[in-house]
Ligand code: ADP
């Protein structure tokens with residue numbers, strides 16, 4: 385019998401059951417890494433990379449990104465965490481944990497020789513049923529008064545924040561986040577909410593500006609003579625330099641008469657004075673530019689009681705434009721009143737060791753800025769990430785306006801429903817759907833584990849409560865304060881329904897994807913080809929002509 389050679393020598397292939405099991409193991413291992421971060425009592429991870437920068441985070445997506453996973457199957461989990469982060473903003477740990485648990489539950493079946501397609505089919509059915517159930521259980525917050533709605537949204541934000549470093553001040557920040565989101569209305573641009581970080585001070589010193597705030601920019605002499613506070617000022621936004629230009633290139637000017645020399649020098653000055661006059665004539669009291677405003681201009685404005693700031697970051701300038709209602713100008717010719725913005729109060733304020741330019745009471749009101757204070761850099765950065773989660777959640781809740789009880793309540797209820805449903809199905813599928821239902825229990829179980837409670841005990845209580853015929857136990861979840869169970873609705877542990885729906889959907893898809901892989905082929909050539917290319921490039925770079933491509937004459 386001649387041997388059939390299919391793949392190149394050195395190709396590494398592994399296939400079949402062993403491969404599938406190894407993938408499942410890898411995914412479970414990743415799940416175990418993020419497991420401990422779930423919930424209000426979850427721990428944080430400190431990750432420090434080869435560049436020596438240190439990140440402390442509780443956010444599933446951030447951790448997954450920084451872990452730098454190389455296992456091909458486990459990488460899928462990084463993707464679903466990322467997608468959950470961009471789709472809904474929260475629930476990133478949940479989605480990873482669910483995917484890992486679905487696969488863990490599938491493992492014994494795979495070992496017993498069940499074909500993955502059967503598992504996949506049942507998992508998909510279970511996921512559809514679960515999502516329908518979540519939708520059915522969700523409670524709408526539509527039709528409430530603004531004040532009431534704000535209160536409810538703050539509850540959602542507080543639930544998100546309770547698992548974070550700043551959880552201790554969750555009410556304080558939740559209100560701030562809701563106010564910020566309400567301020568921008570239904571505008572979709574997330575960057576309208578600015579978050580500025582100022583190290584130092586107390587978390588409680590953080591504050592919300594109903595407008596724009598940014599750090600004082602670099603300034604020249606004369607700046608201190610400018611007024612630092614205006615009521616209802618006109619604001620001029622520029623994208624031009626207001627600086628005296630010295631000739632950079634070796635320009636050559638031929639003069640026949642020495643008296644002409646002065647006119648050339650004057651021309652420079654005239655140009656800039658002309659520009660400055662036009663700014664002043666526009667009636668603006670605050671002049672902001674994305675480019676430099678030099679010392680001459682600074683002094684000139686100071687003499688005329690005008691405030692100016694140069695080199696304002698583009699993002700900040702755009703936000704001022706959106707909030708104050710102005711348009712950024714690229715020329716000072718013909719400034720019409722319509723392009724000037726305005727706000728109720730402009731002032732320069734000291735915040736910790738920094739000075740801030742603050743524009744509040746902006747007419748279009750479509751921006752908000754949160755100025756964050758706090759100790760270490762890592763702390764403020766994690767606080768920023770947490771606020772980002774909360775902002776996303778509130779925005780989602782505003783849009784979809786349905787919430788479900790958190791603390792594992794919704795997971796237990798859906799799990800119960802699936803178990804009940806599975807009894808009506810004949811055949812092996814019953815077992816698979818049952819396993820899927822069991823996997824959903826990982827959320828309450830992990831919440832208990834992380835808080836140091838007896839998970840078996842709490843879960844038994846929860847199962848009993850949820851099994852009640854009257855259905856009154858449907859919103860019972862883990863009580864993180866006492867170690868027992870409590871009504872999550874009554875305790876205001878609320879999550880937007882989309883968080884759960886998206887998590888279940890994404891986790892199921894990831895699990896099915898991994899179950900459907902039965903062979904991994906690693907082509908040795910693809911790796912060494914890359915190596916060659918790199919070596920070749922290096923050889924050429926050194927000019928040594930050692931690269932293989934060089935000798936082709
Ligand atoms: P994720 O990255 O998935 O959002 P978190 O660490 O934020 O993970 O934890 C979210 C989980 O914690 C949710 O299941 C939520 O219901 C639960 N949770 C949040 N606050 C509470 C609370 N006060 N009591 C009980 N469970 C809570």
Ligand code: MG
Nearest residue numbers: 474475544547
């Ligand atoms: Mg969260």
